[in-house]
Amino acid sequence: MIAKLAWRNVWRNKVRSLVVIIATTLGISGALFIAALISGMMDKWVQNQIETELSDIQIHQEDFVIEEDQKFFFEKEDLERQLTAFANEIKEKAYRIKAEGLAMSAHNTYQVILLGVDPDQEPKVTNISNYIREGAYFKEPGRIKQILISQKLADELKVRMNSKVVINLSDIEGEIVGEAFKVVGIFKTSSGIFDESHVFVKNDEFAKVLKMKPGQYHELAIRTGEEVEVEAFQTELQQGLDADLMAESWIQMSPALKMTEGYMDTFNWILLSVVLTALIFGIINTMLMVVLERTREIGMLRSLGLNDRKVGLMFILETIYLSITGAIVGNILSFFLINYFGNKGIHFESWEEGFEAYGLQAVIYPILELNFYVLVTLLVFFTGLLASYFPVRKAIRLDISTAIRN
Amino acid sequence: MEVIITKDLEKIYNPDTVPVHAVNGISTSFEAGEFTAIVGPSGCGKTTFLNLIGGLEAPTQGDISILGDSISTKKKSEMTDFRLHNIGFVFQAYNLIPVMSAYENVAFIMELLNRPQAEIKDRVMELLDAMGVGDKAHQRPHQLSGGQQQRVAVARALASKPKFILADEPTANLDSHATETLLDLMLKMNEKEGTTIIFSTHDIRVMNKARRLVKMDDGKIVENGKPDTA
Ligand SMILES: Nc1ncnc2c1ncn2[C@@H]1O[C@H](COP(=O)(O)OP(=O)(O)OP(=O)(O)O)[C@@H](O)[C@H]1O
């Protein structure tokens, strides 16, 4: 009965209540949508880095991880033996040779990371082959060694398809070597940072430059099956490896990725707190006005024998109804918006360059976990509860005789 | 049997600044089944007196006992509960909960008392019919005339079968016809249900309907008796 009374009271001043409810709806759906946009962006970003560069798990010589010196390689044969136990979890794998060097053209010099890949195996693990703009993802072996560089690096070095690029680096014996490569493909991923610093060569050709023997590699990139929990698998895998080998998950290889995700989470909560804080003040203000307007009626109800608990409950419920209604509408609205754009994607065409400089894609698919909606609704509920404190206190403290003489 | 007894009842407003002796030593009593009017010039203390015996304000001095129970010592929450069970109120205006129908307004008190729905339904319709507003049961207060609203308010005051009803100028906002109707109905219910009714008024015609007249002036009772003799 008190609940019914409170609900009807919400609709006594329709315009005022609607203003509060619409403001809440907009605030909540705005916050949810932005949160979904950010998590869509983050998911995509992480996914991109996993797919173009990191893969799920990598294995290196322990010393290679620390010193990044090309002399710390492992033997494929050894590793394969150790990996037989994990055949179920490992979906695809690709061996790589990896070294830092200088890429030089007649015009410019750039420090780059060279990845020697297997043109057949690598595309199963990472997707650089999808980003080839010109040329091909390597060709039949020829007289001169082949290299893939990014559009960005090609511009910096002022080279084109079929141009020669000289790579200077030290081999496994520590001697400086220079080798000419022909540009056979030009790629462009969504990450400017990645593009500027990575070039790809064939690992058999690269091994010769570094004086490594066939079957010797620096890196094994692994994609796990869908159902595999990467971090748990990494721990398991590490235990199955020889002591000098080190398995790292993408989270360990790129803590910044995980951290940025964390920052974005924090940002979402801050955004939500701002909305809720605005909400709480709006609601307190409205409800104090309500109590003031209904002074006489509160006096009347209390004369009749409505006790403090019931008067309190009435205003608590009215406050909660007022806030939760907008939250529920806001949840529904943002749920549909997020799903709609989650399928269709939002195109930030005019900001494409800015996005790509940070390795982000200009098409974002907003996504939000269902928990978040529930949590936000609960938060609004508690916000309403908190906001009801002042109006309830005011209503209970009213002096009955003054209220009814009013 | 005496329902209400007051002894040297005093209410002083603003005792520290500009003291107002709104009620200035009233010792009287009200019998069960009385139909009493409290009259007197504006500001003589009628409302204050009614509020005191209804437990809406606390006296500065003196004692009120209701059904042999002193209410001056009751806590706020006890007093609220006491009012719910024993006292019906009718005010001059804004008696009804605007978002509830006539029926719901009358049922409200009985629901607070957790009476069974079937009993509530019978009692509410019986009272609304008796007060001549049975056909308005599902109208909201703003759809009723002032007189009809007051009749619903009286029905509500009677709903829980209280020991007495206090009505502070229930007819002040009504025209003479509505005033007469309301008074006649109140008198009828007083006789039918045996409920003690005490009301205040300015109106001579209303006073004449009373069975007992208490005249006040300056916070005191100046005359006390039958309307014709007073
Ligand atoms: N809260 C208050 N503070 C100070 N003085 C008050 C207060 N309430 C009432 N009074 C004073 O107490 C006196 C009695 O007031 P009360 O309302 O009881 O008179 P009344 O007989 O009901 O008058 P009316 O016929 O105009 O309703 C008046 O002088 C009034 O000004």
Ligand SMILES: [Mg+2]
């Ligand atoms: Mg008065």
